[in-house]
Amino acid sequence: MNPAQEAALRAVDPVALGERIKAARVRSGLRQAEIGGKDVSVAHVSRIEAGKRRPSPALLESFAQRLSLSVDDLLWSPYGDVGDETRLEIDFAELALENADARAAERHARSAIEALPVGHPLGARAAFLHARALEAQGRLREAVAELEPLAVSGTVSSANAAVALCRCLRETGDLARSIEVGEDVLQTLRDSGLMGTDDAVQLVVTVAAAYFETGAVAVAARLCREAIASAEALGSAKARAAAYWNASMVEAHQGHVAEALPLAKRALALLSEGRDARNLARLRCMLGVLQLRSDPPQLDEAFATLTSGAEELRATSASPVDLGRNAAGLARIHLMKGDLVAAERLGNEAVDLVAGSGPLVEADARSVLGQAAARQDRPDLAQAEFLRAVALLTSSGADRSVAELWYELGACMDDLGLVAEARDAFRRAAASAGLYLHPGTAPRGEADPSRLLPTGTPGS
Template sequence: MTTSDLVGLRIKTVRRQRGLSQAQLAHPELSDSYVSLIESGKRTPTPAVLELLAQKLDCSLSYLINGVTAEQMEDIELALGYARLALENGEVKEARTRFAELLENNNLTGLTTLRQDTEFGLALAHEACGDLDEAISILLKLRDQELSTERRIEVAMVLCRAYRDSERLTEAVQVGEQMLAGNARLPWTDPLVELAATVLGAYMLRGDLLRARQFAAELLNAADALGTPRSIVAANWNASSVAYATGHNEEALLFAERALAVLLETGQPRAVARMRTALLQRRLRASPSEAASVRHALRAAVGEHEQTSTSLIDRARVHVELANAEYMTGDYDKAVEHAKSAIELVPEFGHVLGAEANLLLSRVYAAVGRADEAAGHAASVRDWLMPLPDTRRSASTWYATAETMEQLGDSDGAVEAYQRALACVGL
């Protein structure tokens, strides 16, 4: 049934419940024939006529339009607000439950915008819980619906991000490029810049650094033209990532500092926590001599992530980086503690962070002479990496695993890991 059919049916139903004829409902402002056409779905009443009929029928305008009473609408909006608040506060499992329960509410069926808001929220909650496949499934179904332009861009961005974090880089790029191509003649906006920045991250992960560097420059120009905090943060942070990946460390630091400075002014704790962790990760990789100071900052970052709505994957990432810093400064017990915390947070077998945490555990146990445990964790890296597609990040982890196995005396395992590393980069 069309919207007009449904509105007409509700008017007819309430009119009969009130014991009114079409002529009685129409008099004196409308004709009974016009009311008949509305009830049959052959005419779509104007907002003014709908409001008049709601008054005459002594029912809410919300019920005539959406099929729910004002009280039911208030309950739905309140439930949606609580679900969003749980997600924002980092209570991601509770948020997932609340969004899922709300979708089971039959009153939501006719409320297209609120239902889409709920579906999108559920996808975000699944993503935050690390269930990327379920998030992708919901987003693909949502993408096929009739959406506003802004919501369509949001869906594309989260879908691109979920594909990217699942190491499904070809699909991540396709989703982003399709949306950007469809809006090529429109001026840049904050959502489009953020979507483009997400695509840029996928370019880097799949090793297309030349394209990434060209696209980063384009985004910087777009952000400078817009002059908005959101676009400046997105463009500068991702330009920093590209500069870092291509060996331009000083340039990378300048871009990152500008992004973080602007982000701190906007007061977005979740985004600040993510960016600060990524910046500390780069400092640790670029300057091992700073491991002690980075370790101190990462310890604070763990609490920062727990107090915000960062995802389980984000929290696993900060634990992996802290474990690395603890290992580099010789605190092996703490390194083990944080590596195990990371493993508990990521989905079982299917995320590169799990592989990196096990690899670190192997190195720690080797350093303290526990060879059997070291070998066991090195071997388990394979279980984490094998389900993943071939990417530069996987290649790097395979290569590091091969080196570790070689040091442990596992020549056959090392050869296999070296071969997998080469395969990941197409050799």
């Protein structure tokens, strides 16, 4: 490599260089292991393509040779350079997201997109940041439209975009599509030998969360085990935190709260080491939910955890769905403490935050509102809230949560002395869980469906 090329390598944007290397590899039909050869690991190639590492001069020459290109082809974009103003717009968009200013992030990313030539490698990064800004504002369907092409492109990490896409699809209640997209990208990563990366582990746990909501707990557990194995081999704190996080969720669903709590706390400690403030706050919210599900419930600890999580969420690029999930958890604490006024206030706050964009969280909040109404001897309102929640979950395919809500409704109706309504709700709970409850079974006694159904809703 000549001195001019070495100087250019020191000055080049590593993200732009990584995107050019990846695009050239994809066009050549090569795997990362094939362009790395014996010189470097697949994980190191992945980090270079993601812009997280700058290759050495010798390694760049090796890449160029295996890609049948010149070093100049990789160092200098065929689209020409872009002005510093455009690069600054992209940097400002990322900084705005970190500082919880989603509107500013959207504005800067849009400005960069408009300034870049069509097909420029930095365009994909700008589009990704723009989609993240839309998500942070709760405009999930718009974010999905922008993320879908990025999840299969060769210009930005497809796994990174797929994580965001699957998360948005899951939050909008489109669980089937979230699973379909995630599985397709995971298969591509497996075929290409790219599973040993942070983004791949994040994608596995995101798909596991969608499976979990559909009631496919065994599949979710298998994916969590796969993610933990990959994360431990990778040694990434962020990847390990994501894997422990989802494993904790699955353990909680199976009733193993004592086992779930240490996993969640371990994930929390790992995330605290890095800069992932949004996921740190979201995980803190999940820990609060697990504390609620302890036997006996750790109400004071859960309240402190969720209150701290709410403060952290407001300081990050958290979406209205994240904030709504936290509000629903706090509402449930007040319900358990008997403060029905606060439970209703926070439950309605959660509904207002996620209306039209977060059906899974809205259903959880309406469950709290239904129980609060039942305790105030307002059976009609209680039933209406539960039926709204069931409708939201049924349209999402969230069979596990549907069964739990039908059971909660049955218990409330039973407490109010509405035996026929309770019996019908219990039968529906059993059907949603794939069980059969004889039409003549009473809601009380030996056939109590609580023996058959899971209880509670862990965070995600």
